[in-house]
Amino acid sequence: MDSQNNNQPHEIEPIIEYEDCTDYVPSQEQVMYEREIQMRMRERRKAAERRRVNRNRTIALILLLAIIFIIVKSCSGGSGNKDESSSAADSSSVSSVSSDSSKVAEANINKTDSSKSSDSSTSGNVSTTGKKIEQINGMTFVDDVLIVNKTYSLPSDYDPGTSAAAQNAFDEMAAAAMNDGIYLFVNSGYRSYQEQETLYNNYAWQRGTDEADKVSSRPGHSEHQTGLTFDVNSTEFSFGDTQEAKWLAAHCAEYGFIIRYPQGKEDITGYSYEPWHIRYLGVEKAKEVADSGLCLEEYLGVTSDYKYAEDMNENTSTASSAVSSAADNTDTNYYADYNTDYNTDYNTDYNNYNTDYTDYTQY
Known part of the structure; x- marks a missing residue:
C-alpha cells in the first residue's frame, strides 16, 4: 500500500499566493505618477522632433547661403555698373x-x-x-x-x-x-x-x-x-x-x-x-x-x-x-x-x- 501511495503524483502547493487583480483600482498617487511618466515621454519625443526639424532647417539654410554666395560672386562684377x-x-x-x-x-x-x-x-x-x-x-x-x-x-x-x-x-x-x-x-x-x-x-x-x-x-x-x-x-x-x-x-x-x-x-x-x-x-x-x-x-x-x-x-x-x-x-x-x-x-x-x-x- 505504501509503495502504491508513493507512486501517486503529489499536488504541488503554490508557494506564492496569487490574488485576483481584475478589480484592482490604482490609487490617485499612482495615477498621477503614470500620467507624469507619459507626459515626460511625450515631451522627449517632441524635443527630439524639434531637434530633427531644426537640424534639417540649418542644413537647408547653409546650402541656400552657399548657392547665394556663388551667384553673388559670379555676378559681382556686373553689380557695380553705373548709369x-x-x-x-x-x-x-x-x-x-x-x-x-x-x-x-x-x-x-x-x-x-x-x-x-x-x-x-x-x-x-x-x-x-x-x-x-x-x-x-x-x-x-x-x-x-x-x-x-x-x-x-x-x-x-x-x-x-x-x-x-x-x-x-x-x-x-x-x-x-x-x-x-x-x-x-x-x-x-x-x-x-x-x-x-x-x-x-x-x-x-x-x-x-x-x-x-x-x-x-x-x-x-x-x-x-x-x-x-x-x-x-x-x-x-x-x-x-x-x-x-x-x-x-x-x-x-x-x-x-x-x-x-x-x-x-x-x-x-x-x-x-x-x-x-x-x-x-x-x-x-x-x-x-x-x-x-x-x-x-x-x-x-x-x-x-x-x-x-x-x-x-x-x-x-x-x-x-x-x-x-x-x-x-x-x-x-x-x-x-x-x-x-x-x-x-x-x-x-x-x-x-x-x-x-x-x-x-x-x-
Whole structure:
C-alpha cells in the first residue's frame, strides 16, 4: 500500500499566493505618477522632433547661403555698373557729349578729334615704340589704350564703375570655360581710388612700402580703378598651377583680355607675376599683345616706375616726358615727395612696430 501511495503524483502547493487583480483600482498617487511618466515621454519625443526639424532647417539654410554666395560672386562684377550719364558727369570736362565719357573708360576705343578738347590733350608725342601718346583729362592713352601703372596714374575722382564691355566679355569667356569643365568667376573687379588707398595703406603698414609695392598699387595707379580689370578666382600664387589658370592664359585673348602681369616680366611691369589678373583691351588689341609675347609696357613702349610718375591732375606736360626722363635718369617728379613720405613713414612705423610689438601676431 505504501509503495502504491508513493507512486501517486503529489499536488504541488503554490508557494506564492496569487490574488485576483481584475478589480484592482490604482490609487490617485499612482495615477498621477503614470500620467507624469507619459507626459515626460511625450515631451522627449517632441524635443527630439524639434531637434530633427531644426537640424534639417540649418542644413537647408547653409546650402541656400552657399548657392547665394556663388551667384553673388559670379555676378559681382556686373553689380557695380553705373548709369552712363552719371559716369559722364563725373569724368567729363573734356567733352559736352555724355557718350565720350564712357569711351574714355574703354581701353580700346577709337577716339576721334571731337572727343578731345584743346586744353586737355596733347599731340605729336610718341613712345619708344613709336606709338602715339595722348593725355585726356589727366589720363594717358598710348595707341588708344588707357595705360595705368606705376608711371601713369588716374585722377582721384575718376569713378567709371565696371565697364559693361569688359563684364560682357568676361561673362562670355566664363560660359565658354564652363563648357570645358572650367569654372571662372570674378574675385575682385572695379575698385575706387579710396578703396585702393585703404588697401595699399594696409599692405604698407604690415610689410613696409618696398614689399607692398610688389603686390599692390598705390592709390591712383591701380588698373582696378579703370573698371577694365578683374582678379579671377583666387589671388593666391598657387592659382598659377591650377587648370583654371592654364585655361585662362590660353584663351583669355580670344575674349579681349590679357594676363596683365606675366611671369618673367616683373622688372618691366613693376609687379609680381599675377596669373589671376586680367585686363580688357578688346579682342583685336588683346590678340596683338598676346601674339607678340610682350607685356603691355613693352608693347606700348612705356615705363612702370613710381620715380617717373607725374601728377596728371595738375601737370599737363606731355606723357612722353616720363619716357625721356627715364632715359635721362632724372629724379625731379611729382612722386619724389610721395615716395619719401610713404617710405619714411610706413617703413619706420613698420620697423618700430616689429621692435616694440614682437608678439603682435598672437593678436
